[in-house]
Amino acid sequence: MASEPPLPSFAAIVVAAGKGLRVGGEVPKQFRDWRGKPLVRHSVEALLASGASPLVVVIAADARADAEAALAGLEGLRWVTGGASRQDSVRNGLEELTGDAPERVLIHDAARPDLPRVVIARLLRALDRHSGAIPVLPVVDSIALAGEDGTMAGKAERETLRRVQTPQAFRFDDILAAHRAWQGATDAGDDAQVLMASSGSVALVDGDERLKKITFAEDFVTTSTMPAFRVGQGFDVHRLEAGEELWLCGVQIPHDKGLAGHSDADVALHAITDAVLGAIGDGDIGTHFPPSDPQWRGARSGRFLEHAVGLARAAGYAIANIDLTLICEAPKIGPHRPAMRAEVARLTGLDEGAVSIKATTTERLGFTGRGEGIAAQAIVALVLA
Ligand SMILES: Nc1ccn([C@@H]2O[C@H](COP(=O)(O)OP(=O)(O)OP(=O)(O)O)[C@@H](O)[C@H]2O)c(=O)n1
Numbered sequence: 303m304a305s306e307p308p309l310p311s312f313a314a315i316v317v318a319a320g321k322g323l324r325v326g327g328e329v330p331k332q333f334r335d336w337r338g339k340p341l342v343r344h345s346v347e348a349l350l351a352s353g354a355s356p357l358v359v360v361i362a363a364d365a366r367a368d369a370e371a372a373l374a375g376l377e378g379l380r381w382v383t384g385g386a387s388r389q390d391s392v393r394n395g396l397e398e399l400t401g402d403a404p405e406r407v408l409i410h411d412a413a414r415p416d417l418p419r420v421v422i423a424r425l426l427r428a429l430d431r432h433s434g435a436i437p438v439l440p441v442v443d444s445i446a447l448a449g450e451d452g453t454m455a456g457k458a459e460r461e462t463l464r465r466v467q468t469p470q471a472f473r474f475d476d477i478l479a480a481h482r483a484w485q486g487a488t489d490a491g492d493d494a495q496v497l498m499a500s501s502g503s504v505a506l507v508d509g510d511e512r513l514k515k516i517t518f519a520e521d522f523v524t525t526s527t528m529p530a531f532r533v534g535q536g537f538d539v540h541r542l543e544a545g546e547e548l549w550l551c552g553v554q555i556p557h558d559k560g561l562a563g564h565s566d567a568d569v570a571l572h573a574i575t576d577a578v579l580g581a582i583g584d585g586d587i588g589t590h591f592p593p594s595d596p597q598w599r600g601a602r603s604g605r606f607l608e609h610a611v612g613l614a615r616a617a618g619y620a621i622a623n624i625d626l627t628l629i630c631e632a633p634k635i636g637p638h639r640p641a642m643r644a645e646v647a648r649l650t651g652l653d654e655g656a657v658s659i660k661a662t663t664t665e666r667l668g669f670t671g672r673g674e675g676i677a678a679q680a681i682v683a684l685v686l687a
């Protein structure tokens with residue numbers, strides 16, 4: 303196989319100081335996992351693999367720990383504190399490189415994780431004849447201009463329009479001077495606009511759909527290989543014995559017999575726990591709480607369910623809904639359903655409306671029909687958090 307032609311030397315700036323407000327969530331999007339590793343790590347690795355040096359990562363003042371964890375083990379990175387806007391963050395990154403005075407610099411959004419080397423090559427080649435180069439894509443829909451009253455105010459000729467991506471490539475001295483000279487009353491949309499304001503010439507090269515910017519929460523879902531939702535099912539049986547307490551869904555139920563088991567034998571919570579674990583493919587209740595371990599003797603099963611919900615959360619999923627069926631001749635479940643539903647909702651952090659508790663008999667057939675035991679089966683749906 304022919305080896306890829308070497309690229310000219312270049313420095314890079316990855317801006318990762320945004321808040322990710324449109325995506326939402328506690329952790330800014332650039333530090334959240336996407337296709338198995340933090341979003342920012344993807345493009346930083348791609349730039350390093352293409353020879354970027356030095357490589358400046360611009361981060362918020364309070365994000366150093368998150369950034370170091372996200373980029374752990376990568377050599378030769380420099381950290382710079384970002385500003386209030388993307389443009390401020392880029393300028394801080396450029397100022398950091400003044401001592402190196404590289405000939406070329408690529409400026410890239412951490413929010414665009416999938417960065418093909420072929421685009422980097424196109425951009426750097428275009429710098430032979432221009433002071434800037436940007437990757438663009440055609441507009442395929444017709445364009446309407448929106449009026450303030452929500453009606454169409456006009457049209458634009460899409461033939462002359464392009465969607466602009468990053469990385470954007472520049473001759474370093476020109477883009478640094480342009481950022482320092484920026485006079486706009488508001489921020490520029492991107493660095494090419496800053497260069498144009500200083501009369502630089504910007505080449506348009508072919509962009510790539512893979513460079514899509516992760517902007518909204520649904521972009522994580524549609525571009526991630528993690529499935530948007532997962533389903534798990536659980537089934538459990540415990541023996542009814544005289545002298546035992548009867549716990550179902552974390553609620554103690556008065557009855558002449560109770561369920562026997564190593565823990566509190568709450569067959570309903572066991573089925574739900576197994577369904578959650580099944581949905582994330584992480585073993586079953588016995589894997590996490592072995593009956594051979596004395597610490598689980600008599601344990602409240604709510605702990606098992608809370609643990610499973612925590613594992614699902616750590617895997618990036620939230621529970622969407624739970625559907626449980628209890629199979630027994632007695633006791634009657636109906637009178638206890640509201641309390642059971644409330645307790646399952648509390649343990650899982652769900653609204654009660656997302657918790658369904660049903661019951662059925664087996665028409666006096668089998669072990670449940672003879673009152674020897676209670677069976678429970680549950681189905682749980684998870685959605686990407
Ligand atoms: N003050 C800022 C604002 C944005 N960025 C970076 O600029 C890129 C493009 O910005 P955007 O996708 O809008 O990210 P956020 O500003 O984080 O998103 P939001 O507007 O939803 O808060 C991102 O990599 C972001 O981290 C930055 O370095 N400094």
Ligand SMILES: C[C@](O)(CO)[C@H](O)COP(=O)(O)O
Pocket residue numbers: 388411466467468491492493515517
């Ligand atoms: C720089 C950019 O990614 C080019 O398309 C874009 O302008 C960033 O815009 P945002 O509003 O900061 O996401």
